[in-house]
Structure formats: C-alpha cells, structure tokens
Amino acid sequence: MRERLRANPFGVVAAASVTLLCVLVAGAGAVAVIAQSVNTWRSLFLMEQAMAFLLPAVKVLMAVGLIASVGLVLRIR
Numbered sequence: 001m002r003e004r005l006r007a008n009p010f011g012v013v014a015a016a017s018v019t020l021l022c023v024l025v026a027g028a029g030a031v032a033v034i035a036q037s038v039n040t041w042r043s044l045f046l047m048e049q050a051m052a053f054l055l056p057a058v059k060v061l062m063a064v065g066l067i068a069s070v071g072l073v074l075r076i077r
Helices: 002-007 009-038 041-076
Strands: none
Touching: 009 041
C-alpha cells in the first residue's frame, strides 16, 4: 500500500484536497444552520464573516483538487 501511495502523489493530493474541501463546506453549513436557528443580526453577521473567510480557501482547494485530478488522469494513461 505504501509503495502505491509513493508512486502516485497526484492521487494523494487530489484525495486530500477533496476531503478537506468537504470538511470546510460541512463546517460552513453547520455555521449557517446555527446562525439561522439563533436568528439574530449578530449571528447572521458572524455567518457572513465565516463565509468570507472560507471562500479563498475553498477556491484554492478546488483548484488544487482539479489540477491534481487532471494530473492523475493524465498519469494513468
């Protein structure tokens, strides 16, 4: 198993970036659900701040995941 991971770094990077992306999106969803349940201006403002903070990280992870996936597909061929 370790030999396979070392031989395929694109797969590891793609899987890690997609997994972290899912965790960030789930965390943002949890923040949104909590903010909507509290339903105050402050909680909604904090939700907007959290979304603005997470957006650059999500963009980077999407780009890394896409590039690593393309590299994985091209390497398999």
